[in-house]
Amino acid sequence: MAPMTTTTAGGAARDGSSAVDGPADSPFVRACRRQPVPYTPVWFMRQAGRSLPEYREVRAGVPMLESCRRPELVREITLQPVRRHDVDAAILYSDIVVPLAAAGVDLDIVPGTGPVVAEPVGTLDDVARIGPLDPADVSYVDEAVRLLVGELGATPLIGFAGAPFTLASYLVEGGPSRTHARTKALMYGAPEVWHALCARLAEITLTFLRVQVAAGVSAVQLFDSWAGALSEADYRRYAMPHSAAVLGGLADAGVPRIHFGVGTAELLPAMGEAGADVVGVDWRTPLDVASGRIGPHRAVQGNLDPCVLFAPWPVIEAEVRRVLAEGAATPGHVFNLGHGVLPETDPEVLTRVVELIHTASAR
Numbered sequence: 001m002a003p004m005t006t007t008t009a010g011g012a013a014r015d016g017s018s019a020v021d022g023p024a025d026s027p028f029v030r031a032c033r034r035q036p037v038p039y040t041p042v043w044f045m046r047q048a049g050r051s052l053p054e055y056r057e058v059r060a061g062v063p064m065l066e067s068c069r070r071p072e073l074v075r076e077i078t079l080q081p082v083r084r085h086d087v088d089a090a091i092l093y094s095d096i097v098v099p100l101a102a103a104g105v106d107l108d109i110v111p112g113t114g115p116v117v118a119e120p121v122g123t124l125d126d127v128a129r130i131g132p133l134d135p136a137d138v139s140y141v142d143e144a145v146r147l148l149v150g151e152l153g154a155t156p157l158i159g160f161a162g163a164p165f166t167l168a169s170y171l172v173e174g175g176p177s178r179t180h181a182r183t184k185a186l187m188y189g190a191p192e193v194w195h196a197l198c199a200r201l202a203e204i205t206l207t208f209l210r211v212q213v214a215a216g217v218s219a220v221q222l223f224d225s226w227a228g229a230l231s232e233a234d235y236r237r238y239a240m241p242h243s244a245a246v247l248g249g250l251a252d253a254g255v256p257r258i259h260f261g262v263g264t265a266e267l268l269p270a271m272g273e274a275g276a277d278v279v280g281v282d283w284r285t286p287l288d289v290a291s292g293r294i295g296p297h298r299a300v301q302g303n304l305d306p307c308v309l310f311a312p313w314p315v316i317e318a319e320v321r322r323v324l325a326e327g328a329a330t331p332g333h334v335f336n337l338g339h340g341v342l343p344e345t346d347p348e349v350l351t352r353v354v355e356l357i358h359t360a361s362a363r
């Protein structure tokens, strides 16, 4: 593939009037920093993945975790949505459990289910068997990021990791859970084990993100997908200190930190306080309302309901325009879905949504 030019990769000013030097001056990074932008930047969580036929093709016969360990494949899958949709940022193709597997946890990602852990964690002895993560154990991530940064030009690459609470949930439950009952039982019943586990996960996560930052990512996102299972008081007590250790550990990294969760309407201020530059918002809370709760010193990211993409186009268009209008009333807005792209989504609709966002928001 030829190197991407700034005009096709979405990093350049669309009207050609102002030059863009590199990812640090891209609309995406500028919006994260609450600086003026020529148009509202957009990317989609899970933009790389099963909604794309070209993804299904290159993944055929390669197990998920294995695919994350092949830099050439990571490079290809990460670039696929950028080529196709003209999104304003790429997100590294990987998974939140990749650093756990690299730190010695016996786990797999089962298609249609998600991460499954062979020996769920419940005691201090179990915690002692995890990690720490040696950067050399994820050298394939370093290599993939360097390949991508070289190729993406002015288009920023987003690095990411799972937050300690969400990672702990998979480790304690042994797999995905609707209620997080075992997780909460450990949290309330054996807080010393809980905090030891989350402290270890925070270390692993920070190491994993530092590897990505050193290799050149332009922003990082901390996914605390299941934090919305907690009350605000419990979030502040059991989850936030560990996420704050990760985000605080990156305060001097020089890249914006995005902090994302689902069902977090009550947690938004705390998620900002944990050390985020941008707070991800799901579709349940309008962006202007969310921003009012979070305060003027952080940008917001979101928040189209992923299911709206299955609606007739006039409904999609109206919803995109509503999200843009609500986002315009915040100090900084990165357009995204409220959660990841669903595998059944028509990729042509996503491309059309990107075009609409860019034209409708042009200043």
Ligand code: CP3
Pocket (backbone or CB within 6 Å): 044, 045, 046, 047, 048, 049, 050, 059, 064, 091, 092, 093, 094, 095, 096, 097, 109, 110, 111, 112, 113, 114, 115, 160, 223, 225, 340
């Ligand atoms: O495009 C991107 O967003 C980058 C890639 C990415 C993946 N996982 C690839 C993936 C990212 C950012 C993640 C994060 C992730 N992984 C989260 C947080 C985001 C969220 O959705 O809340 C979580 C909770 C996981 C754990 C996980 N991994 C789940 C729940 C699943 C889905 C299982 C299934 O088959 O339905 C995975 C697997 C996974 N991770 C896939 C992809 C593209 C699908 C695997 C496949 O193609 O078979």
